[in-house]
Amino acid sequence: MTRPTDAVVVGGGIVGLATAWRLQARGLSVTVCDREPGTGATHAAAGMLAPVAEARWGDERLLPLALESLRVWPDFAADLRDASGLDLDLHADGILIAGRDADDRRILEDLLVLHARHDLAAAALSARDARSLEPALSPALRGGVLARSDMAVDPRRVVRALLASLDTAGVRVVRAHVASVTRTGGVARGVVLEDGTRLDSGAVVLAAGIATPSVGGLPEGAVPPVRPVKGQILRLRGEPLLTRPVQGFVHGSPVYLVPRTDGELVIGATQEEMGVDSRVTARAVYELLRDAIALVPDVGELELCETTVGFRPGTPDNLPYIGPTEIEGLTVATGHHRNGILLAPVTAAIVVAVLTGERMPPELLPYSPTWPVRRAPVVVPT
């Protein structure tokens, strides 16, 4: 039995670690539990901070949250750099969206309509203009869009910086799996680890990604539904080819290439409804490389260093669950799907607001699992 803390954060991916760091900065005593912090979806993620380049018809409700998180990312990164002394490899030169053939250009035109409708910072580029920004792009390109405000960061560096900052601040990171949440009189009051150790706390924050539904001790339906959405992603290395990330469409298939300052190039990613299937498949590697090479021919000369499988925590409406649950003392921060890296700072801010009783800006309320619209039946046109 250890001294109770104000909060236990279950899950040490970018969302859990960022939340713990911000809670601690507000004066709360915090413990984080994760068997291997930063090795889940965060480890696989490319780190695009791309509310605009990743905007899609049907997912517009994510935009207010995504744009708010993008807005606070630079300050979050600066604070984290100061606290850890580590560089995060933050790129803020925008993201270039590229269309390979005439059909792909039509996809970009359709996205520009969406961008205009929501006043997003996006500008159509001719293929020539796109290639003057990124000369490594294929001359066969048919058009582009520059998402000026989008950014990118190296999620693995962010995890290292968060762990270093937590260590400096004296936040305990318990390298163990949480078996269950303990409740006293219905109120969440801590967790039990896999070895039976009890950690008491004033509040519990569930930020366990795809493992969220398997945390025990909670009645059915207390935790929102999260499913694994498999992604396969590649890491290559060699002569730097791009100065900013490229998100492209090649004969209708989406692919992205995210350059790091150190010469790494991340190419992703598949989206598969295959459950927890951790196999790297030949077709996925082939198709990712085929499409990446169609956009940037010199990718073929790079060294293929790593193939990774990750599992995004997907939700039925593609929106994350951030906020209080119906169980007193239990807050969730999960279901970030494709957007965990982007949404980590705003998620941490919302959880801080919940735990300190701060008022939340109204535009950030709809992501709470208890928000009425989330639970209403879907509206069906007749």
Add this chain to the structure above:
Amino acid sequence: MTEDTFVLAERKLTSRLLLGTGGAPSLDVLEAAIVASGTEVVTVALRRVDPTGSGSVLDVVRRCDVELLPNTAGCYTSREAVRTARLAREAFGTDWVKLEVIADDRTLLPDPIELVDAAQTLCDDGFAVLAYTNDDPVLARHLEEAGCAAVMPLGAPIGSGLGVRNPHNIGLIVESAGVPVILDAGIGTASDAAIAMELGCDAVLLASAVTRAHDPAAMAAAMRHAVMAGRLARLAGRIPPRRLAEASSPFEGRPDL
């Protein structure tokens, strides 16, 4: 009018719209689209789902209380398609399958030789085979002879939204088929679905036109109405087209005021 049902692989259906699931932005949006479409049959690619997983597209299908039609999307040879169909039969406990054998990535057109091969093997094995085929009346006849429960000619390549590109051939297939004809692939918008039904198809199967629309549920509702409208128009019998006008109200007998 009496109830206008049709029978597909021994299943009596009221809705003549079948829905594919690929391309939906989220599971909630897919669910709204399924409900709005009024469909009774939803097709899912066995190779793209985990039959044992929870919280997936399969849960949505179960919740909507529609029939699951497994398909062999992603198969390029007869051998792969047959194997995938057998896995689907085992995974979903159902003997019907939408058979797709694709020739290449660029066009996703059916490979006719492999298709007939696979259809024959699966029909002999007791499957109710719904064959995704080209708009070729001769190939449709071969598939029917192989024992397929339905033929599903394409209107245009998968995902192209180009509509019914060869209405004449679709009409020829309808004229000679002794099994249901379901127009599959190529539908872009509601009028395309209506045209397919006016040509005499028994039903329409579509996915992208709904799942990739800006508002999938609204497009699903539009498709439901379009399929009903096209079916009614087919039954009602269209007027013969004329080159010149013919006044709908004759002038004879009108009072000269």
